[in-house]
Amino acid sequence: MPLIQLKDVHKEYLLGENVVHALKGVDMSVEKGEFTVVTGPSGSGKSTLLNIIGCLDRLTRGSYKLEDQEVGQTDFDELADVRNHKIGFIFQSFNLIPVLDVLENVEFPCLIRSKPEPRKVIRERARQVAEDVGLGSVVHHRPDQLSGGQRQRVAIARALVTHPSLVLADEPTANLDSVTSNQIIDLMLKLNADKGVTFLFSTHDPRVTKHARRVLSISDGKVSEGANDSH
Amino acid sequence: MGRLVGLAARNLARNRRRTLLTLAALAVGVMAVVGVRGFLNGLQGMLIGGVAEGTIGPVLVHRTGYLQSMESNPLTPNILLTPDLLARLRAVPGVTAVSPRLGFAGMASVGDETVFAIISAVDESQEPTVCPRRREYLAEGDWLQPGRDDAVMGMEIARGVGAKAGARLALISGDAEGVMNAVDVTVRGFSAAAAQMERRSVVIPLRKGQELLRLEGRATEIALGVTDLSDVEAVRDRVAAVVGPGFEVSTWKDVATTVRDVQATQNAALDLITFIFMAIMLMGIANTLLMSVLERVREIGTMLAVGTRRRQILGLFLWEALMLGVLGATLGALLGFGVVQLLAVKGVMLQPPGASLPQKIIPVIHVVFMVRMVALSAAGAAVAAVYPAWKAAGLRPVQALAAV
Numbered sequence: 252m253p254l255i256q257l258k259d260v261h262k263e264y265l266l267g268e269n270v271v272h273a274l275k276g277v278d279m280s281v282e283k284g285e286f287t288v289v290t291g292p293s294g295s296g297k298s299t300l301l302n303i304i305g306c307l308d309r310l311t312r313g314s315y316k317l318e319d320q321e322v323g324q325t326d327f328d329e330l331a332d333v334r335n336h337k338i339g340f341i342f343q344s345f346n347l348i349p350v351l352d353v354l355e356n357v358e359f360p361c362l363i364r365s366k367p368e369p370r371k372v373i374r375e376r377a378r379q380v381a382e383d384v385g386l387g388s389v390v391h392h393r394p395d396q397l398s399g400g401q402r403q404r405v406a407i408a409r410a411l412v413t414h415p416s417l418v419l420a421d422e423p424t425a426n427l428d429s430v431t432s433n434q435i436i437d438l439m440l441k442l443n444a445d446k447g448v449t450f451l452f453s454t455h456d457p458r459v460t461k462h463a464r465r466v467l468s469i470s471d472g473k474v475s476e477g478a479n480d481s482h
Numbered sequence: 483m484g485r486l487v488g489l490a491a492r493n494l495a496r497n498r499r500r501t502l503l504t505l506a507a508l509a510v511g512v513m514a515v516v517g518v519r520g521f522l523n524g525l526q527g528m529l530i531g532g533v534a535e536g537t538i539g540p541v542l543v544h545r546t547g548y549l550q551s552m553e554s555n556p557l558t559p560n561i562l563l564t565p566d567l568l569a570r571l572r573a574v575p576g577v578t579a580v581s582p583r584l585g586f587a588g589m590a591s592v593g594d595e596t597v598f599a600i601i602s603a604v605d606e607s608q609e610p611t612v613c614p615r616r617r618e619y620l621a622e623g624d625w626l627q628p629g630r631d632d633a634v635m636g637m638e639i640a641r642g643v644g645a646k647a648g649a650r651l652a653l654i655s656g657d658a659e660g661v662m663n664a665v666d667v668t669v670r671g672f673s674a675a676a677a678q679m680e681r682r683s684v685v686i687p688l689r690k691g692q693e694l695l696r697l698e699g700r701a702t703e704i705a706l707g708v709t710d711l712s713d714v715e716a717v718r719d720r721v722a723a724v725v726g727p728g729f730e731v732s733t734w735k736d737v738a739t740t741v742r743d744v745q746a747t748q749n750a751a752l753d754l755i756t757f758i759f760m761a762i763m764l765m766g767i768a769n770t771l772l773m774s775v776l777e778r779v780r781e782i783g784t785m786l787a788v789g790t791r792r793r794q795i796l797g798l799f800l801w802e803a804l805m806l807g808v809l810g811a812t813l814g815a816l817l818g819f820g821v822v823q824l825l826a827v828k829g830v831m832l833q834p835p836g837a838s839l840p841q842k843i844i845p846v847i848h849v850v851f852m853v854r855m856v857a858l859s860a861a862g863a864a865v866a867a868v869y870p871a872w873k874a875a876g877l878r879p880v881q882a883l884a885a886v
């Protein structure tokens with residue numbers, strides 16, 4: 252059973268009177284433990300695809316199964332628990348909560364659950380994950396006291412703290428310089444290798460794709476296996 | 483839940499200047515309301531004290547039918563003062579003193595000068611307990627001495643007839659049959675009026691009044707002192723049960739309707755001011771929160787993405803509003819309390835219309851009122867938060883995440 256499976260997924264946006272056909276029949280699947288990069292030019296539909304896989308947006312037509320559960324047509328609100336337990340998010344612009352320190356940001360997805368685990372358990376795990384991503388020395392810093400690379404590490408720790416089935420990252424390195432980008436990619440690769448975390452991330456930086464074990468290309472609303480030659 | 487509270491508090495600290503401004507506006511408003519309430523309490527206390535403890539008395543007993551024509555000071559129906567009746571009244575719980583009175587109109591003359599007077603014939607030993615302020619209103623001279631034929635005159639009419647202390651005062655009035663009669667008394671004291679109608683007052687011993695009106699052993703009303711002025715209704719009801727039918731028992735509120743109406747008007751005015759201020763404060767808080775929502779769109783999107791429920795977002799903003807409301811109002815209530823305490827040290831001198839002399843107002847504020855203001859502000863803040871919070875909780879996650 253694949254972790255995620257998309258079949259003939261369409262996504263249409265209504266822009267005034269025009270229909271923008273962002274995804275035109277995507278077929279793809281991701282297995283547990285894979286490290287997959289989705290690549291494609293700007294406007295090709297990478298964010299649209301990741302939003303659907305992340306249960307942030309509904310698809311227009313087709314089927315999306317997450318761990319064999321059909322979720323593509325389910326409303327965003329009903330999927331709060333699925334997102335919280337099964338998916339970790341890493342955003343291009345980090346999206347940390349500025350009033351919380353590093354540990355508190357990492358703990359956040361665990362704290363908002365209707366039946367959270369004991370405070371001490373959560374704190375201990377957050378500390379461990381922060382350690383794993385190399386933030387051991389700055390756990391009590393606020394986001395504005397961190398560098399871009401450190402902020403993205405906090406976001407990675409926040410995505411991992413719930414032990415999700417899948418971590419989604421939409422252009423996680425786009426706001427970082429190349430050295431820091433490489434460090435972040437290396438970190439994700441290491442987490443994938445050591446802990447078996449499944450990553451699916453998008454980028455349009457061809458330098459990044461060479462690190463990936465599996466590359467999917469998206470163009471004209473369709474996904475195909477392998478790096479596209481146009482890059 | 484507890485986690486949201488902490489997050490809400492930190493979010494308030496985030497834009498310190500805006501939060502402080504909102505708090506300050508709220509605090510000033512609450513302070514003003516508390517201050518005005520304190521001053522009104524003092525003013526109303528003075529007015530109420532003036533009638534309830536100064537002239538009318540807290541609780542009154544009349545023969546049924548008397549009150550209908552009270553304005554004309556009729557002599558009938560009147561009360562036969564039996565020792566049994568007085569003893570039964572004295573035995574009612576909460577009653578401290580029993581003072582029978584005759585109230586009537588007449589002429590007062592010193593030498594050739596004659597004026598119209600409102601005469602109260604009172605029990606000289608019981609009356610100061612029923613109306614302790616009668617002594618305070620003495621501007622000059624002494625209160626009635628037991629067994630002597632003294633009179634206490636309003637200082638204005640005393641001046642009108644040229645009455646000095648020790649002057650012989652002739653009082654003339656018609657008895658129950660309309661036959662004119664006169665008695666002589668000696669002017670011993672001069673009273674300052676708390677209100678216009680008291681300027682013509684002449685107070686004499688009950689005995690002298692009964693002699694003048696040929697109503698031996700009778701009175702038109704019996705005034706009762708009470709242990710607790712805020713509990714007059716209960717005493718009234720107990721007294722009514724004791725005296726039974728044939729009598730009407732009233733409180734000062736039933737009789738001194740002007741004071742009661744003034745009080746009601748002032749309170750309504752304050753309520754209106756409070757309401758207007760609340761409305762303004764509500765808009766202030768709503769605006770603060772709305773700005774805060776707009777600034778945090780992407781953050782809210784992130785929270786939604788990682789699985790935060792919409793009602794948790796709603797709760798977050800409601801908490802922020804509640805904290806603003808409670809904090810600002812508490813601050814304002816404390817400041818208002820301080821102002822009231824400060825004014826109470828010296829008192830505020832004020833001359834009510836018709837009064838002979840300026841009177842001292844001691845502002846007071848009750849904790850209950852301040853607590854109620856804080857609760858009202860908290861409730862108002864929560865109401866104000868509904869729209870911004872609803873807006874935040876209703877954000878579409880994909881768009882919210884895309885916001886800058």
Ligand SMILES: Nc1ncnc2c1ncn2[C@@H]1O[C@H](COP(=O)(O)OP(=O)(O)OP(=O)(O)O)[C@@H](O)[C@H]1O
Nearest residue numbers: 264265266271273292293294295296297298299300
């Ligand atoms: N909310 C929307 N309303 C209308 N059209 C949209 C919306 N979101 C995306 N689109 C359109 O869908 C297409 C795919 O957009 P998408 O953001 O998924 O591309 P992308 O590959 O992520 O691009 P980038 O690399 O610039 O982030 C584009 O043509 C875009 O204009």
Ligand SMILES: [Mg+2]
Nearest residue numbers: 297298299421
């Ligand atoms: Mg994109």
